[in-house]
Amino acid sequence: MALEHAILVSLLEKPGSGYELARRFDRSIGYFWTATHQQIYRVLKRMESDGLLSVRGLPQQSRPDKKEYSVVGPGRAALSQWLHEPIEPESIRHELAVKIRGAAFDDPAVLIREVERHRQVHSDRLAHYLAGELRDFTGPTAPTALDAGQELQHVVLRGGIAYERMTVAWLDDVLATLRLLGTQHPHT
Amino acid sequence: MALEHAILVSLLEKPGSGYELARRFDRSIGYFWTATHQQIYRVLKRMESDGLLSVRGLPQQSRPDKKEYSVVGPGRAALSQWLHEPIEPESIRHELAVKIRGAAFDDPAVLIREVERHRQVHSDRLAHYLAGELRDFTGPTAPTALDAGQELQHVVLRGGIAYERMTVAWLDDVLATLRLLGTQHPHT
DNA sequence: CTTGGCTATGCAACGAGTTGCATATGAAGA
DNA sequence: TCTTCATATGCAACTCGTTGCATAGCCAAG
Structure with a gap:
């Protein structure tokens, strides 16, 4: 719950x-x-x-x-x-990763558009988080004293930023891989 | 489905x-x-x-x-x-992040053990992934030719590695923040 | 010789989450 | 004027996912 x-x-x-x-x-x-x-x-x-x-x-x-x-x-x-209470470490559900593995049984090139679209979404989210960070945590209204609530919200936001950055970089890796396979296997 | x-x-x-x-x-x-x-x-x-x-x-x-x-x-x-078919970009459910924000309304120090435990799990997963990568993709049985299935499994694994690495680094950031708050506010 | 673990499958009940629809009002735009 | 958008709440039906339990046989450890 x-x-x-x-x-x-x-x-x-x-x-x-x-x-x-x-x-x-x-x-x-x-x-x-x-x-x-x-x-x-x-x-x-x-x-x-x-x-x-x-x-x-x-x-x-x-x-x-x-x-x-x-x-x-x-x-x-x-x-x-x-x-x-302790909670279980998250187990991810990454549908796109399943698709990428599934692409081995079809034409990998069909995923290029999809991956590009996801990359755009994550790149937008990253920009949105960074703007929020600038506005709420490093701008002129920067925290004067050490406020627990502020600090904790900030560290969670930094997690979101790290996640989106990592995801964008990985999707670039995926795109490079898909394109490489596309040139090698023009159409299986 | x-x-x-x-x-x-x-x-x-x-x-x-x-x-x-x-x-x-x-x-x-x-x-x-x-x-x-x-x-x-x-x-x-x-x-x-x-x-x-x-x-x-x-x-x-x-x-x-x-x-x-x-x-x-x-x-x-x-x-x-x-x-x-297009799929929705993943929306995460990160219970630990909710807890971290919730810690502002209790003693942030109670989370230290929990975060350390999660860090351990993610660090173990990272080691496990890296061992798998060495075994299956860069070892002596390294792919001879460019096999689509192999390449796609590898890029997905690289995503898992990037995710775990990022998570371990973020949890270190979280721990540093919690400890800092602990010394500032010995107990609210 | 009994307890627990591994293979192997499944039912029943519940809780979590999604989708479609319904209702009501006021403001803005075509 | 008619539609669409935004606020604001809710029901009903459904699918997805989890938990507890049951069965059944073999093997190994204590």
Whole structure:
């Protein structure tokens, strides 16, 4: 139930509605944990009935009502307990890697476009992360004192940056390999 | 249904039983796609009834019977079709990153042991990959001619190596950050 | 001689995640 | 004016993935 914990972290960073959470899961926390709005609304409801969150109805002008969720005592305790539990080191699911191995049984050249497209996405993400880092951690608003929250968000962002950099470099390696095979085996 | 495709690739590389596939998903292809034996048996049954695979019962001495699956025509066609379809660039689910951000709301020091443990796992995986690379791709049995299958398996392995290297370096960064926060805030 | 481990397959139940659809309103643009 | 976009929430049905358990025989260690 890691979504529950991701929601606790996000709501502790800043209370918000299901809709707002859904948007955060499209950026920020979403770089490390994805979720759709359906999932979020369902889990929020359960967490509230379990007493981990409190809700506040915010009637809005010219908009549907908003339900703002905040973490309450038991929610904070649940997060703290989870932090003390060990978790399994991630096991990746890299569909593109499966495709690349599968390309041995077809024409490897069909993957070139696909890999180029992925490279573009990762390269864009890298640029986006770097811009965020400049804005939030090394710009004029640079952290004055050592703030734990800031430092931890920064180190996670550095992880994202390292991941995207590594991925772009690897996809270049993949492209070079595919092109080499293309010239050797014009079409198997 | 990417498991289906991962199974097609693995069975094209070498036919085998559900049990054998389950073990391959603990190594090799499993580095990029995980699956439990339950999932595998269930999907194999479906794929066979869909006509993508054929089965051969192999009675064995002093062992339960084995069912050896092979890819047949329609299976190969399904793989080929999948290779031509675009896939979504991976979205990561990095539970440890969520924990690190969550540590801002508790004592960051509680994560040190956990991060050290993860670092060890990734460092072991890296060593394992490097040994495999030496054995299969750069050793005395180095590829004579340019074999597409070999080259593609190698580039995927290089991706795994790059990933583990990057992760170990990042976890060192995380540890340094956690330790720094520990000395600054002896206990919030 | 019994316990545990390895091969080999599978059911049943549950929890997690996805997809399609539905509803309501106001603002901006064609 | 009509459509589309953005806010805001939710149900229902489905597939995917995990966990616990069951069976069955052989082998090796204690």
